[in-house]
Structures are given as structure tokens and as C-alpha cells.
Amino acid sequence: MESLLLYQVIVLIMAVIAVVLFAVRYKNGKTNLSTFVVSIVFWLIIVAIGIFPESTTYVAQIVGFRRGLDLVFVLAIVFLGYLLIKINMRLDSENEELTKLIRKIAIDNEESLDDDKKDN
Incomplete structure (x- = not known):
């Protein structure tokens, strides 16, 4: 086997670091199983492309592109x-939850102010 080029070594190191970081996040409950699996598959594909860059040209021609880089x-x-779509959906969900929480706090504060006025 030929020796690896510098960029191939860098890709391997980056992939190992990324997989370890995702494994730690999964172990700590900060990410779910599907995200963990998708990220591992993603980094395996990146490693395969890094080690066998000519494979992108072969796959590209099958799909209908002329060059692998395309x-x-x-x-x-x-x-x-x-x-971007996933982040936007998460932001919308967080905004909705925040709005509900703010409304609940406002209603609770209004009720406590009404109780204070009745006591005086």
C-alpha cells in the first residue's frame, strides 16, 4: 500500500477526533442515537473519500456528474x-417554548399581584 499523503493523515485525525467527541456527547446524553449514527456514517464517508479520492469520480460518473469534485x-x-433547515426548525421550536414559558410567568405574576392587591 502506498504511504498516505499529508491531507489523508489530517482527514483521518479529524475523523477520529470527531467520532470521539460525538461518542462523548452521546454517552453524556447530549445527543441522541440517530445523530450519533449519522455522524459516524458521515465521517466514515469522509475518510473513504480522503483515502480513495478517485472513488468520487467513479461515483460521480454513475450519478451523472463529470468530475468527483462536482x-x-x-x-x-x-x-x-x-x-440550515434543521437549525431553523429547532430555533422555531425553542422560540415557541420560550413564548409559552414567558406567558405562563406573566400570568402567574399577574395572579400574585391580584392576590397582593386583595390582601391590602
Whole structure:
């Protein structure tokens, strides 16, 4: 086997660090199983592309692209779009929960103010 190039070693190191970080997050309950599995699959694909860069050209031609780099860019854009949608949905959910909490606190404070006025 040929020796690995510098970028291939860097990709391997980054992948190992990322998988370890996701494993720690999963162990601590900060991420769910599906996110953990998807992230491991993602980093395995990155490692495969890093070690066998010519494979992207082969897969790209099967899918209909001329070059492997075109396929990688399109997949990266799709992935980033997915992340943006997911983050936006999470923000909407957090905003909704925050609004409900603020309303509940406001109602509770109004009720306690009414009780204080009745006592005086």
C-alpha cells in the first residue's frame, strides 16, 4: 500500500477526533442515537473519500456528474441546506417554548399581584 499523503493523515485525525467527541456527547446524553449514527456514517464517508479520492469520480460518473469534485460540492451544498433547515426548525421550536414559558410567568405574576392587591 502506498504511504498516505499529508491531507489523508489530517482527514483521518479529524475523523477520529470527531467520532470521539460525538461518542462523548452521546454517552453524556447530549445527543441522541440517530445523530450519533449519522455522524459516524458521515465521517466514515469522509475518510473513504480522503483515502480513495478517485472513488468520487467513479461515483460521480454513475450519478451523472463529470468530475468527483462536482459531486462533492453538490452533496456539501445539500448537506448544508439540510443543516440550515434543521437549525431553523429547532430555533422555531425553542422560540415557541420560550413564548409559552414567558406567558405562563406573566400570568402567574399577574395572579400574585391580584392576590397582593386583595390582601391590602
